[in-house]
Amino acid sequence: HALCMVSDATGCGKERQGHMKMKLSRAEYKEIVRWTEQLRPTRQLVSNDIFLPFSPQKRTKRTISRHHAPDVIESHYQRYEKQTQRFILLKSSKTFLLRQLYCVLHRICLFCFIFLSTASKSVLNSMLKEPSLIPDQTLAKNVYQCTVNDCCYGPLVDCIKHAIGHEHEVLLCDKLREKNLSFLDENQLRAKGYDKTPDIILEVPVAVEGHIVHWIESKASFGDDHSHRTYLNEQFWSYWNRFGPGLVIYWYGFIGELDCQRDRGILLKDCFPTDIVVLGRAAQQD
Structure with a gap:
């Protein structure tokens, strides 16, 4: 039943960038978590794209x-x-x-x-x-x-999570290059003396779904209430204060109700946006 909910909620199970797109309602997310908590955790289960957002780690933390x-x-x-x-x-x-x-x-x-x-x-x-x-x-x-x-904790799992995160940062950079967008990555920003930065700073701002974007943060995880609230307080708002409005990509999906800060300058997506408008180019065309 929970898997059917995932399929229905994500557009009949269509995949993009190697992952199933998942923007779930809070009620759907809670139902799937309740169902997956009954499963015995294994490394194969936890690493599966479908079950990764609903990892047994959350149950253990409680x-x-x-x-x-x-x-x-x-x-x-x-x-x-x-x-x-x-x-x-x-x-x-x-x-x-x-x-x-x-x-x-x-x-x-x-x-x-x-x-x-x-x-x-x-x-x-x-x-x-x-x-x-x-x-x-x-x-x-x-x-x-x-x-x-x-399969849930320890140095080996930390290495796997780090590798998955790096893989998605590389994917983001590749997508930006395909769009011929000029940007600075985290390593370049640190070399310039920045101590706390998003993964990407765009040298020329873009618009996504009518919203200005100066920076992009890649999250190889599912955006639930707890993790998103933590990221907002510890990362996203500080990025907003320093660099302006930005975009967060939760590659494994997020709870749809969390995408409520667009007017304040933080946009959420579950994939790389396809409707990017480069502001400089748009101004030249006008």
């Missing part, structure tokens, strides 16, 4: 705090110590703890280990990324196993 309570952490670590000669972190995650969120569990156990040895948080993060740095070889092997098998 419940993860309970696993960081001091008494719960102590219970997890005591269980680990009792079975220290076996690879139990992976088994524990599968059977009773976090439904395959292995990295959450191994971070808890590693935190206990580091805490007992009075090492810093930076050392903890280094060991999560490189388990061979962990002095306890059994724990190191367990952490490595968790990292490899975790």
Whole structure:
């Protein structure tokens, strides 16, 4: 039923730029999230274009705090110590703890280990990324196993997400070049001394659906209420203050009701716009 909703809401499942277009109502989004929360998370499921916007990560964020309570952490670590000669972190995650969120569990156990040895948080993060740095070889092997098998969290998943984000930034640049639009990318802007910039600054402004656009931000994710509100407060409004009105592309779609800031200078799209008008060229034609 949820998949039928996605297909109906996105124009009979037509694809553009390699993704299914998805601009959903808030009610449709909540229904699909409710349905996908019943599924057992796997890396194949999470990486699928259809299910990526409704990742199990959101469900985990709502419940993860309970696993960081001091008494719960102590219970997890005591269980680990009792079975220290076996690879139990992976088994524990599968059977009773976090439904395959292995990295959450191994971070808890590693935190206990580091805490007992009075090492810093930076050392903890280094060991999560490189388990061979962990002095306890059994724990190191367990952490490595968790990292490899975790489909939602951990260094491996972070690398995948970073790669997907970079891929869409390259796609955006390619589309701009196809349109013969002059722009500066994030690396060029940083070289000029800017500390916090959108992915693209257009050297000549354009109009999209009648709205002026000076900058473009690429988001290889789905724009839900929480993420979009966070981006507005931490990124988009600061871009608007510094560079003027702009465009945000949520390549995996967004909740339609969130596209309500057009008159204030922030336009949302789920694909690269096809009706771009270059203001300088338009003025010359007039």
